[in-house]
Amino acid sequence: MAEEAVLEFLHQNDEIVDSGQFATQSRISHDEIVNVIKSLRAFSFVDAQDIKRDSLVLTDEGRTYAATGSPEVQLVNAIPPEGITPKELENKVGSQIFKIGRQYVLKNKWAEMGKSLVTRKVDTIDDEVRRMLMRIQEGEVLNAEDVASLKKRKLAASQTWKGYSVKKGPKYARERRKPATDLTREHLQRDDWKNLEFKEYNFKAKGFPVEGGHLHPLLKVRRQMQMIFLQMGFEEMPTNNYVESSFWNFDALFQPQQHPARDSHDTFFLKEPSTTKILPEDYVARVKQVHESGGYGSRGYGYDWKREEADKNLLRTHTTAVSSRMLYSLAQKPFAGQRYYSVDRVFRNEAVDRTHLAEFHQIEGLICDRGLTLGDLQGVLQDFFSRLGMSKLRFKPAYNPYTEPSMEIFGYHEGFKKWVEIGNSGMFRPEMLLPMGLPGDVRVIAWGLSLERPTMILYGIDNIRDLFGHKVDLSLIKSNPICRIGVQ
Numbered sequence: 001m002a003e004e005a006v007l008e009f010l011h012q013n014d015e016i017v018d019s020g021q022f023a024t025q026s027r028i029s030h031d032e033i034v035n036v037i038k039s040l041r042a043f044s045f046v047d048a049q050d051i052k053r054d055s056l057v058l059t060d061e062g063r064t065y066a067a068t069g070s071p072e073v074q075l076v077n078a079i080p081p082e083g084i085t086p087k088e089l090e091n092k093v094g095s096q097i098f099k100i101g102r103q104y105v106l107k108n109k110w111a112e113m114g115k116s117l118v119t120r121k122v123d124t125i126d127d128e129v130r131r132m133l134m135r136i137q138e139g140e141v142l143n144a145e146d147v148a149s150l151k152k153r154k155l156a157a158s159q160t161w162k163g164y165s166v167k168k169g170p171k172y173a174r175e176r177r178k179p180a181t182d183l184t185r186e187h188l189q190r191d192d193w194k195n196l197e198f199k200e201y202n203f204k205a206k207g208f209p210v211e212g213g214h215l216h217p218l219l220k221v222r223r224q225m226q227m228i229f230l231q232m233g234f235e236e237m238p239t240n241n242y243v244e245s246s247f248w249n250f251d252a253l254f255q256p257q258q259h260p261a262r263d264s265h266d267t268f269f270l271k272e273p274s275t276t277k278i279l280p281e282d283y284v285a286r287v288k289q290v291h292e293s294g295g296y297g298s299r300g301y302g303y304d305w306k307r308e309e310a311d312k313n314l315l316r317t318h319t320t321a322v323s324s325r326m327l328y329s330l331a332q333k334p335f336a337g338q339r340y341y342s343v344d345r346v347f348r349n350e351a352v353d354r355t356h357l358a359e360f361h362q363i364e365g366l367i368c369d370r371g372l373t374l375g376d377l378q379g380v381l382q383d384f385f386s387r388l389g390m391s392k393l394r395f396k397p398a399y400n401p402y403t404e405p406s407m408e409i410f411g412y413h414e415g416f417k418k419w420v421e422i423g424n425s426g427m428f429r430p431e432m433l434l435p436m437g438l439p440g441d442v443r444v445i446a447w448g449l450s451l452e453r454p455t456m457i458l459y460g461i462d463n464i465r466d467l468f469g470h471k472v473d474l475s476l477i478k479s480n481p482i483c484r485i486g487v488q
C-alpha cells in the first residue's frame with residue numbers, strides 16, 4: 001500500500017517534497033514510507049534526497065501532563081475554597097505531583113502554602129504548560145522561549161528527524177512488478193511463465209551455513225590421538241563391544257574377585273543377558289588357578305575363585321578389557337611383537353560432578369615384545385606425550401592389580417605452569433600374561449588416559465557436562481575449531 005501510494009503520487013506530481021508530510025497526509029506511518037523509498041531507490045525507481053530537521057518531541061513526563069494537566073494546575077484544582085492541610089493535599093494529588101506542582105504554584109503565587117493550611121489565591125487558572133505540550137503534539141512550532149522552558153523542565157526534547165524528498169528515478173514505473181524467483185509447476189500449468197519477469201541469479205550470494213555434519217570436540221581430539229598412534233606404528237584394536245564379561249574385564253587381568261572395583265557401586269552389571277555364554281575353558285582353568293594358588297613364580301591370592309563371578313556381564317570399565325582379549329588371541333599364534341591402541345568408551349558407576357560422568361572415553365596403548373623393560377615404557381611415553389605437546393614428564397609409583405611396576409604419569413602443563421596427572425601405566429604382570437600362553441620372555445608395556453581430560457584442557461572447558469551429555473550447548477559443537485595437537 002505504501003509503495004503504491006508513493007508511485008501513484010509521483011505519477012501525478014513531480015515530487016514528494018517531504019516524506020514526513022506525505023506520511024501524515026496519506027495516513028501511513030513514516031517508517032513504512034521510508035522503507036518503501038529506500039527499496040524503490042535501490043532499484044532506481046526513484047531518486048531520493050535526505051532531509052534532516054530538528055524537531056521537538058515530548059518526553060514521557062511531558063506526554064503525561066499533556067493528557068492530565070500540568071502538576072501545578074492539578075495541585076491548585078485540588079485545593080477546596082475553604083482551604084486544606086498540606087498533608088491532605090499531598091494525599092489527594094500524590095507526593096510526586098505535590099512536590100513538583102508546589103514549586104510552580106508558589107512561583108506563580110496561585111496559592112498560599114502555610115504550614116497548617118493551604119488556600120488558593122486564584123479562582124480559575126489557564127493551564128498554559130499543558131496547552132504548549134498539546135501544540136507540540138499537533139506538530140506546531142513554538143517560540144524559542146517556550147521551547148527553552150519546556151526543555152528545562154525536561155517535558156520536551158530535541159530530536160533529529162530524518163526523511164526524504166523524492167522524485168522519479170531513471171527506472172520509474174507506475175507499478176513495480178515483483179520478479180518471480182522460481183519457475184513453479186503452477187506457472188507451467190497456467191502458462192503464464194512467458195509473461196513473467198524472472199529475477200536474475202545472484203551467483204555471488206553466500207549460501208546458508210551448513211546445519212549438519214559437525215564434529216564434536218571429542219571426535220576431533222580422538223582423530224588427533226589416532227594420528228599420533230598411527231605415526232608411531234600402532235594398530236587399532238577392535239573396541240566395538242561395550243558389554244564385556246567380568247572375566248575379560250577383571251579376571252584375565254588378575255584382578256581378584258573381592259576387589260572393590262567389582263562391586264555394583266563401581267561397575268554397571270547387566271540384567272539381561274546377565275552372564276556370558278562362551279569363555280575359552282582351558283584358559284579359564286589357568287586363570288582360576290593363578291588367582292587361587294598362583295604358579296609362574298606367584299603365590300596367587302589364596303581365595304576360592306568362582307566361575308559365576310567371572311561369567312557376569314558388565315559395561316566394560318576400561319579398555320584394558322580389550323587389551324586382555326587381544327593379548328590372549330596373540331598368544332594362540334606363533335609370537336610376533338605388536339603395537340596396539342584404542343580410543344573408545346568405558347563406563348563406571350560414578351557420582352556425576354564437574355569432572356566425572358558415568359561414561360567416558362579411554363585412550364589405551366600397549367606394546368608387546370620380547371625383553372621390553374620399564375625404560376622402554378618411559379621412552380615410549382616420552383615419545384607419545386611429546387607429540388601431544390607435553391615433553392616434560394614425571395612418573396610416580398602406583399598400583400594396578402594387572403601391572404607391576406605401575407606408574408602414574410604427570411606432565412608439566414606449559415599453559416597452567418604446573419604438573420598435571422595425565423595417565424596411568426605399567427608392565428603387565430606375569431600372572432596375567434603367562435596363563436594366556438605368551439612366551440616367558442614376552443613383556444607388555446601399556447598405558448591409559450582419558451580422552452575427556454585433554455579435550456577439556458585443549459578447548460578450555462572446565463565442566464565435563466558442558467562437553468558431553470544432554471546439557472551440551474549445540475553451538476559449541478557447531479563452532480568449535482579444528483584441533484591441532486603438539487608440534488606441526
Ligand code: PHE
Nearest residue numbers: 318320424425426446447448
Ligand atoms: N586400565 C587403567 C585405567 O583404567 C589404565 C591402564 C592401562 C593402566 C594400561 C596400566 C596399563 O585407569
